[in-house]
Amino acid sequence: MESYITLSFLNDFIFCPRSIYFHQLYGGFAEAVYKQTPQYKGTAAHETIDEQTYSTSAHILQGMEVFSEQYNICGKIDIFDIKTGRLTERKRAIKTIYDGYVFQVYAQCFALREMGYAVSEIVIHDLVHNKNYPILLPEQDEKMFTKFQQLIEDIDSFDMETTAFTPEKAKCTTCIYNQLCDASLC
Numbered sequence: 001m002e003s004y005i006t007l008s009f010l011n012d013f014i015f016c017p018r019s020i021y022f023h024q025l026y027g028g029f030a031e032a033v034y035k036q037t038p039q040y041k042g043t044a045a046h047e048t049i050d051e052q053t054y055s056t057s058a059h060i061l062q063g064m065e066v067f068s069e070q071y072n073i074c075g076k077i078d079i080f081d082i083k084t085g086r087l088t089e090r091k092r093a094i095k096t097i098y099d100g101y102v103f104q105v106y107a108q109c110f111a112l113r114e115m116g117y118a119v120s121e122i123v124i125h126d127l128v129h130n131k132n133y134p135i136l137l138p139e140q141d142e143k144m145f146t147k148f149q150q151l152i153e154d155i156d157s158f159d160m161e162t163t164a165f166t167p168e169k170a171k172c173t174t175c176i177y178n179q180l181c182d183a184s185l186c
């Protein structure tokens, strides 16, 4: 198991802390075994970025690996414009801005700042509807920043064996790991 937190853990942990274990177990191989169609669509939205074909401009960083030592989080940013300080995270289609979306861009923001870049604006972009959702910077939103810090603490302290946990049937029903999880209520 990795000792660091990956960006995708933030969303997964909010959905269900136990899913982190399965994500770590199956995250590195045979994705077709457990990934369902909506997730593939989400992955496809990032393919252009991961292949670094979005822009050839030197001031645009794309698909770059980042690491925050302070929060022990690693992952890839989507797009960062060095000139404007705008960090953009693209999603295929957005129904609502979930906390997990915000925490992921916070982590990217902190990592970029640790690397010396000045992040002054964050946007989450809906590709299907071509719509931008501005996100307040962590220092501008105390409530969300506190929730972010609490999430990191919760992830760091979670133990599959000892941490109290109550599964929720509604989540287990839609969980991609329900065939593998011994706590599943399905």
Ligand code: SF4
Binding pocket: 015, 016, 017, 018, 019, 167, 168, 171, 172, 173, 175, 176, 177, 178, 179, 181, 182, 183, 184, 185
């Ligand atoms: S099956 Fe239920 S308890 Fe298990 S990881 Fe999924 S949501 Fe959590």
